[in-house]
Amino acid sequence: DIVMTQSPLSLPVTPGEPASISCRSSQSLLHSNGNIFLAWYLQKPGQSPQVLIYLGSNRASGVPDRFSGSVSGTDFTLKISRVEAEDVGVYYCMQALQTPYTFGQGTKLEIK
């Protein structure tokens, strides 16, 4: 199975400041079609998850442009340029290259 490792697991952030979450996969997520099968999700308190980023760096429909995703080999980064209060929750990376699809442990973002 592909192991997804996130860091940090807890992220206190001051509103207006940037934030960054890292995710590392135990093997390449590069598909033969050239796509990187890595997605980022946010689960706000009491809600179902929602997709933020797909195929490594594509912002999902309706997601604010302060969210961005980047890829470097098996290292993936989710960046929030300026954190807002509504961004609190748990962020997960997920690989969808092969089954079992696997998620990172989750990073809890809180407002300082």
Next chain:
Amino acid sequence: EVQLVESGGGLVQPGGSLRLSCAASGSTFSSYWMHWVRQAPGKGLVWVSRIDTDGSTTNYADSVKGRFTISRDNAKNTLYLQMNSLRVEDTAVYFCGRDLSGRYDNWGQGTLVTVSS
């Protein structure tokens, strides 16, 4: 935009069975692979199973293989998860998801399964 509504959860004793349903709106249900993902109370997300567009190919997490069966009825726009020989560790909120280029673009509210004596 597709909407997903899960149902069928509840309280069941260890060793019991439940069948979950996921009703999808829209006419494109039959075009997509569908998945089940679960989340134990206070824990992270865990992939459970997936099924291809016509139901001919299925995959399962090792933890549920041989006990759970995923299926779909494209005429009814509905996804199912038959869960047998339930264990305490199967207690979780179960979500269904549509696989769109390696992402779940919409999630339902989930349905809670509690396995307890």
